[in-house]
Amino acid sequence: MTVPSLQDGIDQAGSTVGLLWQPGAEPWTPEVVDREYVGWRTEQRAWHDGVALLNLSHHMFDMWIEGPHATRVLAEYGANNFEKFAIGQAKQYVPVTRHGHIVTDGILSREAENSYLLSGVPASQHWVQYHAEKAGYDVEFRTDESSAFRRGGGDPKLFRYQIQGPLALELIGKVLGGPVPETKFFHSTPVTLDGRAFKALRHGMAGQAGYEFIGPWEHAAYVHEAFVKAGEPLGLVQVGALAYATPSVESGWVPSPVPGIYTDPELAEYRAWLPLFGIEGKRPLNGSYFSENIEDYYVSPYELGYGKMIHFGHDFHGRDALVAAKADESLRxxxxxxxxxxxxxxxxxxxxxxxxxxxxxxxxxxxxxxxxxxxxxxxxxxxxxxxxxxxxxxxxxxxxxxxxxxxxxxxxxxxxxxxxxxxxxxxxxxxxxxxxxxxxxxxxxxxx
Missing domain, CATH: 2.40.30.110 (Aminomethyltransferase beta-barrel domains)
Structure with a gap:
């Protein structure tokens, strides 16, 4: 049976807006996490006033990009600076269309010289993989879907636990037997817990101090239990799905902007390549603002506050459009x-x-x-x-x-x-x- 494509869905609905518009759509919250552990109010306050544990293991889509052309394809289809991208560093990846509209962002970490991990909602992963395969780049892709969509079920390949809040560093020191070596923001450092190796990514949410710990799933339960047990005297609070979805409002990160891919005739082949039952075809639109024209929902990375991440020192897809956008004072x-x-x-x-x-x-x-x-x-x-x-x-x-x-x-x-x-x-x-x-x-x- 042929899998329907995004373009099939648009054609059947009569328009992109007709496909995506769903009044009253339920808001997304993370999969395989309790809605609340001790109440959303207490959970929100934990990363402001104490220490919180957030489980990101199940809702992240991961793609490993490896091979001699890995850096090349990422740089050609992303606006970031790849001249200064250290092994162990992570960046918010910013891919744009030729018209300068964002596809969506993602977290890109450099694992080795020719190896990267791109995580988040899978629209940016789709964008990179399609263009790499179309151009015949020497690069391989391995994926691990989020738990709600993982074909065949099973566990994630990686665990991800964030420890956040004013008491985060104290808790981390208790669990690891000492502080994490000084680490730059959005850089990672290797750590061990009772012989189990994983990495600590210097990270934060809503401005609070903390780390994101990432490692093989086989160590997930042990690491989780260690933080929970050591955190009890500090009042550690596990954060449920409701509260987890809220800190982006405070920190200024816009989740899942509408990809600017639906109308460009040159992307017809891309839309035919994308599956209908993916993020591009199933992330709903709703609310009191309505337009028949999907382009009215497109956004520029400058509107999202990503201007400092854009590097014009290299040629990339959409570069000319972003040069013009940088000087556009009418942008929101x-x-x-x-x-x-x-x-x-x-x-x-x-x-x-x-x-x-x-x-x-x-x-x-x-x-x-x-x-x-x-x-x-x-x-x-x-x-x-x-x-x-x-x-x-x-x-x-x-x-x-x-x-x-x-x-x-x-x-x-x-x-x-x-x-x-x-x-x-x-x-x-x-x-x-x-x-x-x-x-x-x-x-x-x-x-x-």
Missing amino acids: KKVTLVFDPDDVRRVLGEGADPGFVLSYARHRVETSAGLAGVTMQTASIDPVGTVLSLTLIDPAHAAPGTEVSVVWGEHPGPGTDPEADLGFPRIRATVQPSPYDRHARTEYRRNA
Whole structure:
């Protein structure tokens, strides 16, 4: 039986928006992790005030890229600097289309001279593999799908545990018998625990100190238990799926932007190569912001705050478009919207407590002049005391303190005017910087 392609799905639906638009779609949360261990509020506070353990083992898609042309293909289809990329270092990989729209990002780590590991949602992996195979590069690919999609079931090849928060370094020292050797941000160093070897990636979330420990799955249970046991006196909190999905709102990372691949005629062969039942065909769109044109959902890496990662010292796919985008003052700015707590309770709450809010919907952001921006991710942040929304907004309205309103509702999609007044409630909000967390915006980002 022939596996349907992304292009098949678009053709059958009549348009890309027709394929992807799903009002009321459930927000993504990590697989094979309890929704809550001790309550999402306590779990959120743990990485702000104490120490938290997050399990990333099951929802990451991994691709190993190895061979004489590994660096070449990654550099030709990514905007990053590969002249300064040390073994043991990781980077946020930034692949773009020829028109300068992001495909999606991923975490790329250099394992050896001609060996890399690209992790995250698989859109960037698909992009690299397709172009490498089409051009006949001397490179091999090995993949490990996320646990929800792993064909044949089974365990992941790698465990990934993040230890985060003000007490993270104390806990790590207790488990490993001493501090991790001084490690630069987003670099890794080898560590051992009772003869079990793995690596520690200097990393953080929402601006907090910590490491991500990555190693063979055969050591997963032992390492996990060691951290849990040693963390008990420090009040270690395991973070469930609900709270896990929220720190990106504070740290300013936009998860899974819409890949800019759906309309370029030169990518027709790529869309026919991609499976329909993958991230590009099944990540839903919804919210009060609706357009029949999928290109209205495309984003530039500059809008996402990735400008410092772009390196023009080499030729790469989409370079000319990014040169033009760098000077484009009309591009939207990434900001944080702080929702008015009274409006949150009025629109989203039941009684005095609005409960947990998580949405990846694209909601309209308006001023008295009309449409001003669109939300990218919205979540309850209990330490802040309200809901925050990571948002792309027109430069004229990006100054901190600007008052806007968020249109909260679900547009029905094709067949209804995008500008129709559907009676959706408005939530007042105030523009603030992104990242919202001060440490993430200053010291953390400077280290990056």
